[in-house]
Structures are given as C-alpha cells and as structure tokens.
Amino acid sequence: MNIPFQTKSKRSKPRILIVGGNFAGLETVIHLNPDHVDVMMIDPCPFFEFYPNINEIVSSVKKPYQLVLSKENILRRHGHKWFQDHVVNIDPKKKQIHTQNRLTLSYDICVLAIGSVVNTYHVDGVNSHAMFFKNTVDCYAICLKLNELLEHNSSASVVIVGSGMEGIEAMGEILRKYRDNKSVEVHMVEQADRVFPQGPDEIGKELKRLCIPYSVFWHTGKRVIAVEPNHVVLDSNQTLPSDLTLWSAGIQASNLIFDSGLSNTANGWARVSNTLQSMYHNDIFAIGNACELPNPVSKQAYHAMEMGECAANNIGLYLNDKELIDVKLSNKPKLLSFGDIDTFLIAGKTVIAGSMIAAAKESVYQYVMNHYDSEWAIAKWLHICQRAYRGAYQLGWQTFGSLEAIQRLPNIRFL
Ligand SMILES: Cc1cc2nc3c(=O)[nH]c(=O)nc-3n(C[C@H](O)[C@H](O)[C@H](O)COP(=O)(O)OP(=O)(O)OC[C@H]3O[C@@H](n4cnc5c(N)ncnc54)[C@H](O)[C@@H]3O)c2cc1C
The missing domain is CATH 3.50.50.60 (FAD/NAD(P)-binding domain)
Incomplete structure (x- = not known):
C-alpha cells in the first residue's frame, strides 16, 4: 500500500503523526506549518463530525451530512496528509505506530487525539x-x-x-x-x-x-x-x-492508551503535564478527551480545540529546543438543549433557561463548521448560507411556527 509519509532517508522535515482527528487532532493540524513539518493524520473516520448537535439527527431537524466535513479536504487545504486507518498500537520506544491494516509508521512526534469510547460497565446485553x-x-x-x-x-x-x-x-x-x-x-x-x-x-x-x-x-x-x-x-x-x-451512560478511555504505556492509572486516560506532553514520553502529546491533565478538566469540545492549538505551538517549541508553554483552558458556559421545549445555559451554578438560547447553540455550530470549512471565500459563503437557510427553515419553523412556540419565546428565566 502506498503511504504518503516520507521515508526516513528522503526526509528533511520532522515527521508528525496525528492519531485521531476530530476536534483536538484537527485543531492541531491546522496550526502546523507544512513548510516546517511533515504531518500525517490517521483516523478510521473520514469525516469531521460536530458531535454537540448530532442529537438533532434523531428528530430529523438536521441531516447527517449537515454535521460533517471531509477530513481529507481539510488536511489537503492545509498542506498535510490524511490516511484512513485505525491505530492498534503505539510503540514509544521504537517511535512507531501499528495499524489495523498491518502498517507500521515511524514518527518524530506523535499526537494522540483519539477521544474516548462508550463505557458499557460490562452490563450484559x-x-x-x-x-x-x-x-x-x-x-x-x-x-x-x-x-x-x-x-x-x-x-x-x-x-x-x-x-x-x-x-x-x-x-x-x-x-x-x-x-x-x-x-x-x-x-x-x-x-x-x-x-x-x-x-x-x-x-x-x-x-x-x-x-x-x-x-x-x-x-x-x-x-x-x-x-x-x-x-x-x-x-x-x-x-x-x-x-x-x-x-448514554458515560465514556471511558480507549485501551490503546494503557496498552501503549501512556497511562498507569485505573481510569486509563493518557496522563500529561500542563504542556500536554505524555508523563512518560516527551515526544508524545496527548490532547482532548483522551488526556488527563494534572488538574483534570471536563471533557468538552472547546477544551479539545484549545488543547489542539496549544499542542501545535508546543511541537514548534519542542523542535526548536525552546521552553514549552502550559495549556490555558477557558471556562465557557455549557449549552444543554431539550428539543424545542427548552434550552439551558449553564455557567457554574447559574442556569438560564429559554427556547431563545437555542439560537446560541446554533451559532456555535455555525461558527465551528465555518472554522474548518473551505478557505475559498465563495465556497465558504455558500456553505454558510446553506447551513443558515437550513437552520432557519428547520429550527426557525419549530421556534416561531406555532402559537404555542411563540408563547414560549419570551420565557427566559433564571433557575
Ligand atoms: C452527543 C454528544 C454531545 C456533546 N455535546 C457537547 C457540547 O454541547 N459541548 C461540548 O463542548 N462538548 C460536547 N460533547 C463532547 C465533545 O464532543 C468531546 O469533548 C470532543 O469530541 C472531544 O474531542 P476529541 O478530538 O478529543 O475526541 P473526538 O471528537 O471523540 O475525536 C476522536 C477521533 O479519534 C479517532 N480515533 C479513535 N480511536 C482511534 C484509533 N485507534 N486510531 C485512529 N483514530 C482513532 C476517532 O475516529 C475520532 O475521529 C458532546 C459529545 C457527544 C457524543
């Protein structure tokens, strides 16, 4: 199989292997300069998926295609390579990864951004x-x-x-x-x-x-x-x-982390320092849901994105033998939607409820999709208009389309 990664003899740039590419992994690659590093992302899923709004597929308010973007296109636009495969093992001593398709790839720096897996708690059935x-x-x-x-x-x-x-x-x-x-x-x-x-x-x-x-x-x-x-x-x-x-009873760490020696705790998350480097291997960064900082934070998409950007900066510093910076994570409010019945904005102990808050959730979706979407101004605007039109049609109709819905609108309240 033809792997688009440079062979060691030909290469002049450090090889960065990004394992897993959704919020955290993608945010890393878009901040890496292809003139300075040779980057490849490897992930079994060909699409970036905007998870915070996938619930709307259940009621057909959104179709699956509205919540995804091609990873290959995003990477190509940024001058990086994409490969579809599942990583089954990381060998930090040999600086290699092994995939489900029996490939072995070498890296100079590996970024682990594999998210989390469903926790079944071993319940039967x-x-x-x-x-x-x-x-x-x-x-x-x-x-x-x-x-x-x-x-x-x-x-x-x-x-x-x-x-x-x-x-x-x-x-x-x-x-x-x-x-x-x-x-x-x-x-x-x-x-x-x-x-x-x-x-x-x-x-x-x-x-x-x-x-x-x-x-x-x-x-x-x-x-x-x-x-x-x-x-x-x-x-x-x-x-x-x-x-x-x-x-929907919870998440847990992928076995890949423990099996690759990147965790020694019962919960199995990849233990990292505040610079997002593995506690056990300096040339492995672990970010997003997959990692556990010294002071653990909630596993949220915006934290994954912030870690992705910080990891990209730290890779540059590491390669130039400079001091790495600590990740800075913001404390954004959470938005919890409850169909068209209500939406909650949760900021610590403060909770504001009201159907109008659904517009804030829709804006975050638009913003992030736009962030990763095409860099061609025309394509970008076309996609924004398409998403906005669909949002207005599908959500707007439910928000303003009946007397009952309109009566709910001014109902913003502190709980
Ligand atoms: C239904 C739902 C609603 C959510 N709502 C919100 C919300 O409102 N706000 C918010 O901030 N967060 C929300 N989250 C959480 C948020 O989506 C996660 O925190 C975020 O996706 C974590 O990003 P990540 O990049 O670390 O991992 P992920 O987004 O899970 O991406 C991991 C990637 O790694 C790939 N991968 C996994 N294993 C391997 C492997 N072995 N080899 C190669 N690739 C691999 C996967 O295919 C995937 O592409 C929600 C999550 C869900 C599921």
Whole structure:
C-alpha cells in the first residue's frame, strides 16, 4: 500500500503523526506549518463530525451530512496528509505506530487525539441490544429505528440509560418529534439519585416539570443490570419494556492508551503535564478527551480545540529546543438543549433557561463548521448560507411556527 509519509532517508522535515482527528487532532493540524513539518493524520473516520448537535439527527431537524466535513479536504487545504486507518498500537520506544491494516509508521512526534469510547460497565446485553449515541451514524440509526417502530407498532417504549448531557438531549429530540403521540413512552434511568447529576439540581427539577404533560417516566437511583431485546432489567429487579434502548451512560478511555504505556492509572486516560506532553514520553502529546491533565478538566469540545492549538505551538517549541508553554483552558458556559421545549445555559451554578438560547447553540455550530470549512471565500459563503437557510427553515419553523412556540419565546428565566 502506498503511504504518503516520507521515508526516513528522503526526509528533511520532522515527521508528525496525528492519531485521531476530530476536534483536538484537527485543531492541531491546522496550526502546523507544512513548510516546517511533515504531518500525517490517521483516523478510521473520514469525516469531521460536530458531535454537540448530532442529537438533532434523531428528530430529523438536521441531516447527517449537515454535521460533517471531509477530513481529507481539510488536511489537503492545509498542506498535510490524511490516511484512513485505525491505530492498534503505539510503540514509544521504537517511535512507531501499528495499524489495523498491518502498517507500521515511524514518527518524530506523535499526537494522540483519539477521544474516548462508550463505557458499557460490562452490563450484559448492551453491545447486542442497545444503541449508542456517539456519532452521526448512531443518531441516524436511532432516527430510522424510531420511524420503523412507529410504522409497524401501535406503541413504542424507549428507555434511555444515563441522564447526562447526551441522554437529556436525546430525550429532548424524541419529544420534539413524538411528544404528541401518546403511544410513545420514554423512560429515563439514572443511577444517581437525581436527574442530570453533572449540573445544578434546578435543571433536573425543571426537566421533570416540563415533561409532566408527556409520557415520560423518571427512574432515578436505579441501575440497569441487563439489556434484553424487549426490556431492560434494573437493580431493583424491576423490568422496563423497551423497544429501543439508548445507552448514554458515560465514556471511558480507549485501551490503546494503557496498552501503549501512556497511562498507569485505573481510569486509563493518557496522563500529561500542563504542556500536554505524555508523563512518560516527551515526544508524545496527548490532547482532548483522551488526556488527563494534572488538574483534570471536563471533557468538552472547546477544551479539545484549545488543547489542539496549544499542542501545535508546543511541537514548534519542542523542535526548536525552546521552553514549552502550559495549556490555558477557558471556562465557557455549557449549552444543554431539550428539543424545542427548552434550552439551558449553564455557567457554574447559574442556569438560564429559554427556547431563545437555542439560537446560541446554533451559532456555535455555525461558527465551528465555518472554522474548518473551505478557505475559498465563495465556497465558504455558500456553505454558510446553506447551513443558515437550513437552520432557519428547520429550527426557525419549530421556534416561531406555532402559537404555542411563540408563547414560549419570551420565557427566559433564571433557575
Ligand atoms: C452527543 C454528544 C454531545 C456533546 N455535546 C457537547 C457540547 O454541547 N459541548 C461540548 O463542548 N462538548 C460536547 N460533547 C463532547 C465533545 O464532543 C468531546 O469533548 C470532543 O469530541 C472531544 O474531542 P476529541 O478530538 O478529543 O475526541 P473526538 O471528537 O471523540 O475525536 C476522536 C477521533 O479519534 C479517532 N480515533 C479513535 N480511536 C482511534 C484509533 N485507534 N486510531 C485512529 N483514530 C482513532 C476517532 O475516529 C475520532 O475521529 C458532546 C459529545 C457527544 C457524543
């Protein structure tokens, strides 16, 4: 197979291998200068995916293609190389990586940006009978499954496991599409004793209040111990009927990190210093969800992007034998959407709710897609207009398109 990386004998520039290229990896490459370094990104997924809005695929408000961009195009535009493969092992001593397609690639500096994987907590039946909520393909599959269920059955029971951000946003989209259909019931199972345990208590209470008119059932303080084809079993021995089980119970580190000797802790995240260098190998940087800083931060896309930019700067400094800089991470508010029913802006303990806040979430989506999109002014503007038009048509109609929706608009409130 023809690998577009320079061979050692011919090369004059240091070889930078970026393993995994979504928020963190892409942000690194776009800040690296192809005149100074020979960069290749390797990732099994050919598309940049904007995860924070994939929930909208479930309700068909967005189509998968609206949330993706070609990584190969982005890299080519920036003068770098892209290769589609899955890295199965990193050998820090030999400075090599091994891929699923049995390739071995050497590097001078490796950037590990592989994100995280779903945590099933070894619960029986999750891999075979539950659906995940991790990328555009998962969300499109959920959308199709719901359509199919309601085409063939008179009723449907959906169980969502985990009331974190993903679980709540999934529930919001199901309610956006099906809340007027009384034969659809949604069960939320949360092992903590309150809904949305990662945020202020007021959000969980407000979500419960907003769901009173609908067929929504909350099961807090309960753990799922088995997922079967048509039901889930809780640790209280209660069973919940389930035509569709969505597993959004949390994330964990990929085994690749521990197996490559980049972690020595039970949680398996790649341990890095504040300069984002591996604690064990100076020539490996680990960034984004995959890494754990000395003072761990929440695993968010904007943190991944900030780390990506810092890693690129530090690679330049490292290659020039200069002192590396510490990563500076901002503390941006979180935006939690709940379909067209409500959106929450969470800044520490302060929570502001209101449908109008959905516009802020849409703006972040537009901004980031635009950030990675084509550099040709005409193409860029065309894509902005297309996304804005679709956003206005699909979201605007739901926000302003009925008396009930308009009545909700001024309803901005502090919780
Ligand atoms: C549904 C959902 C909603 C979210 N909402 C928000 C939000 O509102 N705000 C926010 O800030 N964050 C949000 N997040 C979190 C955010 O998406 C992550 O923090 C962010 O994606 C982390 O970026 P990353 O680049 O580290 O990892 P990822 O974006 O996960 O990218 C990892 C990349 O590595 C590749 N990869 C994995 N393993 C390998 C391997 N072995 N070899 C090669 N490549 C590999 C993957 O294919 C992928 O392209 C959300 C996440 C989800 C799933």
